[in-house]
Amino acid sequence: MSIRAVCFDLYGTLINIETNEDMEEIYRGISHYLTYHRVFMNRREVRERYFAVMKERKRQSTERYPEIDVEAIWHTILIQENSKPLNGREKLAKELARLHRGISRTRLERYEGVKRTLKSLQEQYQLALISDAQRCFALPEMRALNIKKYFDIRIISGDYGYRKPDSRLFQMAAEQLEVAPHQAIYVGNDMFRDIYGAQQAGMKTIFVDSNQGAKSYNDIQPDYFAHDFYQVLDGVAFLAQKHADN
Structure with missing residues (x-):
């Protein structure tokens, strides 16, 4: 059976991003913004509470690779502060998550060749996104860089x-694409989270050597090594031909 789908990681693969959650400006800005919602916390309290709630939620998780929900973190803080109105907490939690992200962000740009590659692949394959991310800011960031339109299936x-x-x-993406895992290629920049993870699920893999991500993990090797994103098309063609020959 032929290759029918190509799945992508987001940050470090499609999007070149840098964030710094240690900046004091983040927590000062959020502290000031909260006063408009009658929540009074100084920047030190905001920072300490944010990381304390995050740590506790990770501790309570039963998952081997736990992921946080940043909206839930801010919602917990608002509950602790007894914020009003009660029915507005979820909306405010999303605003705070985006505010935190926006101030912490120091870079947001597409890697060279991304849009052209996605446009070309879309003509022949189904595309999907599998990303360690938060929906409340991942989708707006994809939209800002004009790549959201290429992905109807987004596993976040x-x-x-x-x-x-x-x-x-990875299995969830294959199910939504209605393909077997071995009929999909996964493209990522982290040898552990992306390449190892996709191979465990049965997908073919392309490692993109970007400026981010783990470059090695034990003896794991990708099915194709792309020195930059321009080589992803070559990698997909190579693996598709190899798969067809088998």
Whole structure:
């Protein structure tokens, strides 16, 4: 059977992003913003509470590779502060998650060749996204860089409470694509989370050597090594031909 789908990691593969959650400006800005919602916490309290709730939620998780839900973290903080109105907490939690992300972000850009490659692959294959991310800011960031339109199927770890290399995320994508895992290629930049995870699920793999991600993990080797994103098309063609020959 032929290759029918190509799945992608997001950050470090399609999007070149840098964030710094240690910046004081983040928590000062959130502290000031919260006063408009009658929640009064200084920046030190905001920072300490954010990381304390995150740590506790990870501790309570039964998953081998736990993933946080940033909206849930802020919602917990709002509950602890007895914020009003009660029916507005979920909306405010999403706003705070996006505000935190926006201030912490120092870079957001597509890697060279991404849009052209996706457009070309879309003509022949189904495409899907499998990302360790949070839906509340991943989708707007994809939209801002004009790549959201290429992915109708988006598996985002923050929705499930576990992250790559958990094979369930890759299997979920294959199910939604209605293909067997061995009929899909996964493209990622992290040898552990992406390549190892996808191979455990039965997918073929392309490793993109970007400026981010783990470059090695034990003796794991990808099915194709792309030195940059421009080589992804060559990798897909190579693996598709190899699969057809078998």
